[in-house]
Amino acid sequence: MEIQREQMNVVIVGHVDHGKSTLVGRLLADTGALPQGKLEAVKANCARNAKPFEYAFLLDALKDEQAQGITIDTARCFFKSARRDYIIIDAPGHIEFLKNMISGAARAEAALLLIDANEGIKENSRRHGYMMSFLGIKNVAVCVNKMDLVNYSEETFNKIKTEYTKFLKEINLEPQYFIPIAAREGDNMIGLSKNMPWYKGAYVLEALDGFKKAASKAEQSFRMPVQDIYKFTEEGDDRRIFAGRVETGTISVGDDVVFLPSNKSNRIKTVESFNTPTKTQASAGQSTGFTLETQIYIRPGEVMCKVKEKLPAVSTKIKTNIFWMGKQPLVKNKRYKLKITTQQVPVILSEIVSVMNASELSSVKKDHVDRHEVAECILETMKPVAFDEVGQIAETGRFVIVDNYEIAGGGIILASVLEGKTALSEHIQKREFEWERSNITPDKRAQKYEHKSALIVITGQIDTGKQRIAKALEEKLFDLGKFVYFLGLSNRLSVAVDELKDKTLGKFEHIQQLGELAHIMTDTGLILITSITDIDDYELMMLKSLNSPNKILVINVGENQFSEGAVDLLLKANEDTAIAIQKIVDLLIKSVVLDPEYFI
């Protein structure tokens, strides 16, 4: 087999009509990358429709694009140079299609930025330049196009070069090449043009080949966001595999690892793969999977790290730069979903430091971020997330924000923010402060009902008999004359949430509603019983906080996935009802919810 060639993704950006698609079309035609007959077919099609041939028609494949003469969405095209293979991403220049441009550019390792020599630097020349800097693209060549329209004037070229270099300097972007070209005419594309003898630098193809691939990330600290945990027991496979892609670093069998944000540790037992020789190591870029030495319960989204290396930050507050693409503006007091690596958590905008016009580099103070604006913001997540600063490890320092099913913003993390008060603790403090107390104290109620109030949460995996136990417990306590209620609402709520809402936000909302409701009902002196499926330590903690200062007892049925000390009683899956009830009643007596004096 031929030695594998290197591949590089290159995005073509710039203001509308500055000739991006023409450049790509010409490049494909001149390097022989077009399939046989394609050029002739497009030319014939133009002749049939009585419109002049354009190289751009080779790329603007969509019917609307050809009709309107613009690029609407990013196209991937493939071509080869002597040095390597390229995927060229032709991005649209219209502001309206900025999100498409960003989608293309986010995949790129290098960029060609086009400026029309005749029109000069335009709004999107600057905006796109800024976005290259935002996206962290280091390989940049600026092509001053349509030089034929300015008589191949060196003076015009130098004027644009000086002005644009100054702009790029302000945003810390240093292009490696500045090339005068006429893409349609083929000047300085795959060789130096006779029309510009004053230019002795690299031509476009030479510049592309001159770009360097980023150094391997295998030497950085190890990060593998867990994508999923597989166990295909039904097919006779007992391996419990923690699957994901190694973003940075290298790991070997026997290495000690820690999962963040949960902080659970373990050791690598095996590296798993299909149709390969046995592996003992995995490194950056590989989609792989591991089995671990001891049993552990974590969810997808945790970041696997190496104990002996620098660990990511874990926090609920982050300082970020956000680029907003949403139809609705980014506002405070609204819950969004944050996706960072494979973590998904509810998030709120807690502060806008400044909002910037990416084209003019001017910043203003605003209370919301509009479409196509860039803003420095503080975000607060409703659960801790693990991340790195983007300058340290880019892969774990970037995120998107989802608003109403759509990715509405992209961002990079600048720093962790000292947490101080969380939105939850502030809410509880405010609630307690504003709560109008009645004349009947909790003690008076306890005396009257002959027991203290409590929230009893029966949790565990699906189909472990939680509801059966919960209902039987209600009956038992009711028969004993206790003030008790089984809240079945929780399950119906979560079904409604499943169908209508985002899973991540829906679950959070469900726990919040349950916590608030439990707080009121336990305040009446009630023993409230409820069952809830598949919650984690943090969600349990949230439920406890919301129910506070009232008592909560947690009973886990089946495999215990919580940290030590989180659960008050462990029951086997499908435990016999009578035994389960007895154990719970014992617990209630022990934890003085039921006073044994009254319990005869």
Next chain:
Amino acid sequence: MNKLDSLESQSVYILREAYREFKNLAMLWSIGKDSTVLLWLARKAFFDHVPFPLVHIDTHYKIPEMIVYRDELAKKWKLNMVYGQNTAALEAKKTFPDGAIDRISCCKLLKTEALKHTLDGSWPRYRLNHTTGKYDVDTNTEPYTGVIVGARADEEGSRSKERYFSPRDRNSDWDVGDQPPELWNQFKTDFAPGTHLRIHPLLDWTELNIWEYIERENIPITKLYFDQGDGKRYRSLGCYPCTFPVESKAKTVHEIVEELRAGKFKNIAERAGRAQDKEDGGGLETLRREGYM
């Protein structure tokens, strides 16, 4: 990591994202080389398992060897194999081979319509019973909300504009003017009730990459792709009335790789042998906007 390793890793990543996010996930398997590579990548992603159904749209005009090969592999790899068909159009003889309609309309009925109704569960799905070796009507009629498809960007114009995760509305329509952003491997995995997503793990692969990978991994491929001695082979598979073999003496995967890399097909588009593309003005956009793969 070399180029094939990177392509494989990205495709596996996409497959795992899809499997985690979609409860009703299915993979379209056309029996051709691309979706067979896709199937292989699923076994890579899930460590020798394929944890979702494979859906084949049987137009009834597929080259017969394709169906034999499909069932052989389905049994060997214990696949959850499902097929759907536009039986009404076939019974009414409303097809191009019957001379009733043109190629594009035929594609629309036997492929697009059959696909749409098989995916949303409104037409019967036939599922392979591994005990009897026969197909039974599937009791599961829930709509598939995530559909994995082996489309590649280098095939034709409209596919070059696709996203890895591409939303389709209630009518399976594709809104090419307003596609979701896709940043840093964060894909659109959230969707409104009634809509579904097409997932394209092979978008960055070229035809040559596919064959290089088949060679490297030794993936079993239907013999229709190879010269059986008459100097002809299929380069792209479809229905026999509309797909024609090409002149080629390539008898092995390696010979195909060489032919694409430096030989006679270096500069000839793969779908050159597909008649319906030409009727759609050189592309597949019209068909694809309405739900064609």
